[in-house]
Amino acid sequence: MSAAARRFAGSPEGLAGAAILLALAALALAAPLLFPGDPQRIAGPALVPPFADGTFPLGTDRLGRDVAAGLAHGARTSLLVGLAAAVASLSLGSLVGTLAGLAGNLAGAALMRIVDAFQTVPAFLLSLAFVSVAGASLPAVVGAIALGAWTGPARVARAEVLSIRERDYVANAAVAGMHPLGIAFREVLPNALPPVLALSAVIVAGAVLTEAALSFLGFGDPNRVTWGGMIAEGRTVLRSAPSLSILPGLLLVATVVGVYLFGEGLTEALSSRRIRA
Template sequence: MGAGAPVPEPRGPGPRALARRRRRHSAARFWRAYRTRRSGMFGLALLVLLALLALTAPLTVGAEVRSVTRATGGPMEGPSGAFWLGTDQFGRDLCGLLVWGARVSLMVGLLAAVLSVAIGAVVGVTAGHFRGWYATVVMRVTDWFLVMPTLVLAIALATVLSRSLTTVVLAIGVTTWPTTARLVRAQTLAVESRPYIERARALGGGHGHVMSRHVLPNVMPLVLAQTTLGISGAILAEATLAFLGLGDPTVTSWGGMLQDAREAGAVSAGHWWYLVPPGIAIATVALAFTLCGRAVESVLNPRLGATG
């Protein structure tokens, strides 16, 4: 390089690096605010514990706990040192079944809630952006789903389709999205009334650019809060469908355990150890997700105030 050649100035971080840095800072601010919500931290601790139990079930209790031919206890034995929660009508350890059932209940609840929120977000964003006849037709369909009993629609779908976990996820997901669609559409209308949306359109931004770059990032906090709140409802819906005999009979879930207890006559026989643990597990995980969802909602929407 010659003596008279200009020295290049050091370049700063690129747009992608800046975007990643902003996301990290936003996540750090969110976590600092979330930690101040005691109820949210309590719900998160419960979820972490349940997730660890579900993930380690193949190592801690083993898949053979679900086998009828490998049962090691007698039918309907009460709680004891060998079987902490007693046994079912086949002699299987109910404690092991409860831990194994957490895998199915949590997975179905999470997938169904994600599907429901994804449908609601797409419908809400497009209806709020395009307006006109499209929004009118879509929102009338949404209103129809809102006035119809969700459980009845889910039962109808689960009855028509084959009995599997995929059917349960679809039945819950495609019947519980209207509330999210309504909320996301209202947020989309509020976002698109801001001046920078007009500037983006004036600079040549198309529909896809406006929705993906400007509208969607602003509605994502609402979508995240709806997801955490919807998981608890999805788990309760899965338990209800399984209790009604519309779940997958080849898998073990908490709702399926309640169905098996009903068929085995545990209610009339007073075998409380067969009924109470699955019910408490369903209520606990629903409470944990609700606490987390409320905490997330209060962090993302400061107008709700610090309620932790």
């Protein structure tokens, strides 16, 4: 076990977050086995309350769809969107930040002005506009969320690169005749990644909430069950069947808390490693 892994294992917050995320991941992976078939199909009578029917342990919605099946399959969508958006935004942000940090003053300033331009627009409004134009599909939702989240990693990566590029091993690589792109992606970027990766927890949590908000407003993928869509569906019968909105809302809260705690443990482990280095 590496030193960073040992430090993470000693973090109560990180372990609690990992346990929550593992439970949600297990639910998402087991959804096709526990609830085979289309989770959006009509499965029984409408508005069966929770724990009133063994066939539908969490009840049914106003159309007769199984709530438990929707929650399990919704976990797949939420986690997939969160992870995909984090990978996309971290990749784009790291690339732009690295190039801005290593480029000359004019090129670096131009790249950072692009970052500033994206940051002037609220991330959710940018996501909403993108999905409105591109259409309500899962790839469009992922792209929309990444479009509003890549600027943070870009700024952090640039700040790290500006510090790292002055170190001796970077100068030695340049003297040895290594291509500038090789220096950027083999010597500089790997050492700039830890603080950038620490943002992944915030991005994943924000992506999950953004996807839920887009689904709540009717801009989610209509072919997939989402927690935000379930909350929106339940608001029409909020007085008579509050569980239809409460249950997916609780899972959203659990996901965000789990990601936050996991991120705290990861940040602490990576920060300790950097301090010792």
